[in-house]
Amino acid sequence: xxxxxxxxxxxxxxxxxxxxxxxxxxxxxxxxxxxxxxxxxxxxxxxxxxxxxxxxxxxxxxxxxxxxxxxxxxxxxxxxxxxxxxxxxxxxxxxxxxxxxxxxxxxxxxxxxxxxxxxxxxxxxxxxxxxxxxxxxxxxxxxxxxxxxxxxxxxxxxxxxxxxxxxxxxxxxxxxxxxxx
Ligand code: 5GP
Ligand code: MG
Numbered sequence: 001x002x003x004x005x006x007x008x009x010x011x012x013x014x015x016x017x018x019x020x021x022x023x024x025x026x027x028x029x030x031x032x033x034x035x036x037x038x039x040x041x042x043x044x045x046x047x048x049x050x051x052x053x054x055x056x057x058x059x060x061x062x063x064x065x066x067x068x069x070x071x072x073x074x075x076x077x078x079x080x081x082x083x084x085x086x087x088x089x090x091x092x093x094x095x096x097x098x099x100x101x102x103x104x105x106x107x108x109x110x111x112x113x114x115x116x117x118x119x120x121x122x123x124x125x126x127x128x129x130x131x132x133x134x135x136x137x138x139x140x141x142x143x144x145x146x147x148x149x150x151x152x153x154x155x156x157x158x159x160x161x162x163x164x165x166x167x168x169x170x171x172x173x174x175x176x177x178x179x180x181x
Pocket of ligand 2: 046047103104
């Protein structure tokens with residue numbers, strides 16, 4: 001794997017595609033085991049999670065459904081500031097076992113603001129599966145149940161994650177090369 005430049009920034013290889021695929025097989029096996037007979041509904045949060053969601057879902061062998069949502073933020077009336085709502089969520093979530101699919105949990109703000117809206121729909125359970133987490137950057141009480149990789153607090157791209165629109169199609173994960181940028 002070579003270093004790459006996207007827009008104005010330099011990135012170096014961080015995770016090879018083989019390592020990513022191997023970890024996804026492990027996560028799928030874990031979810032298969034935990035959700036036997038529960039017919040979970042995966043909710044993939046667009047855009048970033050679409051590649052992770054596709055690769056993970058291919059390896060799920062139990063009965064399961066998947067749907068894709070976009071999150072939009074609007075000014076809430078409470079002191080908590082912005083509220084995040086789901087666009088494209090047509091399923092009835094009542095009594096369903098939900099597995100949220102995210103590309104990355106950074107500060108945790110997005111999921112922290114979205115969970116109340118999800119809870120309102122009265123699912124049987126909610127778990128979070130994320131391709132990446134940045135433990136050092138976390139600022140909200142969000143814990144992922146299934147984590148692909150914990151990474152340092154640096155900007156990454158590839159495997160669905162973009163830098164200003166570019167880089168989502170890279171099959172590997174790249175990390176900002178601060179020395180070269
Ligand atoms: P949070 O709300 O947890 O702070 O941020 C989550 C969102 O920020 C992710 O869904 C992603 O869109 C974006 N994000 C956070 N860190 C990175 C990163 O290193 N690279 C890219 N491409 N996006 C990131
Ligand atoms: Mg995102």
